[in-house]
Amino acid sequence: MFDNPLAQFFGLLSYCLGIYCFYQRDDRRLKIVMFIMQTNNCIHFALLGATTALLSSIFSVVRTGLSLRTKSPLVAWLFIAVSFSLGLYLTDVWQDMLPVIGSCIGTYALFCLQGIRMRLAFLLGACFWLANNIYVGSLGGTLLEATLITVNCRTMIKLYRA
Known part of the structure; x- marks a missing residue:
């Protein structure tokens, strides 16, 4: 299970980047750090041989980069449709759809939501x-995900209080 030390190294690097990412109160900074983390995730999942997680991470890199330039719901729904369709095509077992669903939720969050609502959607995607x-x-x-759930909740509380 954890027999690929290089893959685990990149996973732990994503862990550090993710914590830093979700401490960001500024939406733009969060997206920039998320872009870097997701690029690292591509390497991690490729080394693990997790095809649908790799595909979802690649889409996440592209969509996060685009979300820095546009808030278009049309772009969001296009990414969701392509990601979900390719995920279904590549799925061998139902568990392969977990990262695809998480990515679809994240896509909607990045393009259509902001502030606490965006972070709530990220919380669901993180699950x-x-x-x-x-x-x-x-x-x-x-x-990473277990910690992000906690950090994201903490940041949402701080944003709510502010």
Whole structure:
């Protein structure tokens, strides 16, 4: 399960980047750090051989980059449709759809939401990614999502109080 040290290294690096990401109160900074983290996730899931997680991470990199330039719901729905369709095509078992669903929720959040609503959607998406990371044996990914759920909740409370 955790027998690929190089893959686990990149997973743990994503863990660190993710914590930094969700401490950001500024939506733009959050998206920039998320872009870097998701690029790292591509390497991590490729090394693990987790095809649908890799595909979802690649889409996440592209969509996060685009979300820095546009807030178009049309772009969001296009990404969701393509990601979901390709995920279904590549799925061998139902668990393969966990990262796809998480990515679709994240896509909607990035393009259509902001502030606390965006972070609530990220929270839901993180639950799907947490389940995926446990399933594929990603130590760093499992720690990342479990921690992000906590950090994201903390940041939402701070934003709400402000």
